[in-house]
Amino acid sequence: MRDLRIGRRAVLGAGFALPVVHAAATMARVAPADTDEVFWKGIAAQYDVPSDVIQLENGNWGAMPRPALAEYLRLVERVNRDTSYYARRGLVGDLIAAKADLAIELGVPAEDVALTRNATEALKALILGYNRLKAGDAVLYADLDYDSMQACMESLHARRGATVIKIALPEPATRQSLIAAYTAAFDAYPRMRLVLLTHLSHRTGLVIPVREIAAAARARGIDTIVDAAHSWGQLDFVLPDLNCDFIGLNCHKWLGNPLGVGAMYVRRPALDRIDPDPANDATMRDGIHSRVHTGTVDFAAQLTLPAALRFQRSIGAARRAARLKMLRDRWVSRVRRLSQIEVLTPDDANLHAGITSFRLHGLTSDAANAALARRLLERYRIFTVHRSGVTRGACVRITPGLFNNAEQMDALAAAIEDVASKPPTA
The missing domain is CATH 3.40.640.10 (Type I PLP-dependent aspartate aminotransferase-like (Major domain))
Known part of the structure; x- marks a missing residue:
């Protein structure tokens, strides 16, 4: 079932087609596939995203890629x-x-x-x-x-x-x-x-x-x-x-x-x-x-x-999952070493995907983490969201999407490093 799903060719309309990702090739090339920036730049081009912020809050709902949006508008008309x-x-x-x-x-x-x-x-x-x-x-x-x-x-x-x-x-x-x-x-x-x-x-x-x-x-x-x-x-x-x-x-x-x-x-x-x-x-x-x-x-x-x-099959499930994990690992690998930062998912690849939350050590209230999310937006133009309900304290959630890139994750890491060097009070 999965081999057929990943290997299916999808022609996406408007002259746009993505390369076929066969199961065997996906399994053999997971590491290169998640960092193939030419490929992922082509994927990112299929999304319309805000130009004034780095959008790292994709967990509420996901943006439609252009082929899905075009089909939806056609169907709404019908x-x-x-x-x-x-x-x-x-x-x-x-x-x-x-x-x-x-x-x-x-x-x-x-x-x-x-x-x-x-x-x-x-x-x-x-x-x-x-x-x-x-x-x-x-x-x-x-x-x-x-x-x-x-x-x-x-x-x-x-x-x-x-x-x-x-x-x-x-x-x-x-x-x-x-x-x-x-x-x-x-x-x-x-x-x-x-x-x-x-x-x-x-x-x-x-x-x-x-x-x-x-x-x-x-x-x-x-x-x-x-x-x-x-x-x-x-x-x-x-x-x-x-x-x-x-x-x-x-x-x-x-x-x-x-x-x-x-x-x-x-x-x-x-x-x-x-x-x-x-x-x-x-x-x-x-x-x-x-x-x-x-x-x-x-x-x-x-x-x-x-x-x-069709759009997702043209990427492939394994390749998509690897990309989201790579984006997560890119910023986490930089900030986990900071004593002021608590990363709330382990690095065990079986226990995380793209989403990962963090908090500043000792700042566990909803108000403090809402303020931290505001600070990331207002000072660094990075859009995130705070989450409550975790027994050990609230946190800020980072949710990269398929249109995000390594440079944006580096910008996030730099912002967190800067915040950690002069943290707000609880």
Whole structure:
């Protein structure tokens, strides 16, 4: 599946085509590929970005590359022009084809995938629809999980009578310490039935070993729901690599699709563990589509999926992941040696992707880190964002995108070095 995905040629319109990246060549040339600045300059040219700042806050959502934007605008015109004449005659078939293309990229059967408006909607449907909880059963989440998903897990106390457990993930983290943090909680609560795992944290960028933790959970009779909102597209994997039954993700962060498209995956044998959405009537109770109800959506955004996928396939998943890690490593390698700086993801390549957060030593408040992000913008014209909710303290998140380059990461490192030499007060 992955070889076909990476090796597919994509002609992107407007006379622009990117070179084919075959799987074998990608695996053999990861190091050169991530620093091939001629190639990446061509990729960057396909994005329109702000000219007055270095944009290093690409985690909220991702900019569409020009081929996807052009296709989206074309589809907006069509949907606006033909409205229900198209919706009641050809739209459904086109949406099925778009979802099938997405499923190929995800490495799973199309019938196990439902389109949503975002990862939050997908994960909300999975968490609140999970029906194997009895009063007194326990559920687990961590401090680095997304706020809305934490709230959904907390609501299971009132909804299902569940005991809700929250853990703080280790900092600094190792693969073994992460596995140990979850398994210790599993063993401390014999009635644990459900765990939420965030594959790649939006707060710090930490990547956790989902497959190993989920296997430990399964051995104890615990189901796993995976938040892959940030990992899919940053890391090189397909959903079966995680070996989990329930996954939520989106397509407008790292795929470069228009805003308003996500996906929910439920492995077919596990479908009965998620209740149908009550908004679906009795004729729509079967299949994964019955587990979520979105109402009317931006059809043009969903129909743009094949164009966004073509663009990403022309780069290749392994090459994209290597580039994002290289951009991250470029600035981290310079600032990690500073005693005043705490980098919140380890250098273990399996535990980070492109996102990484940092804080100044001793400055852990939201206010201090919001001020630091402002300082980076106002003094150095580098746009970042502060993140709260980490047990050991707030931080500033750095999120490079495919249009960023090594020189911009060097500028960030220099700015952090300058800030560290004369830090603000807490």
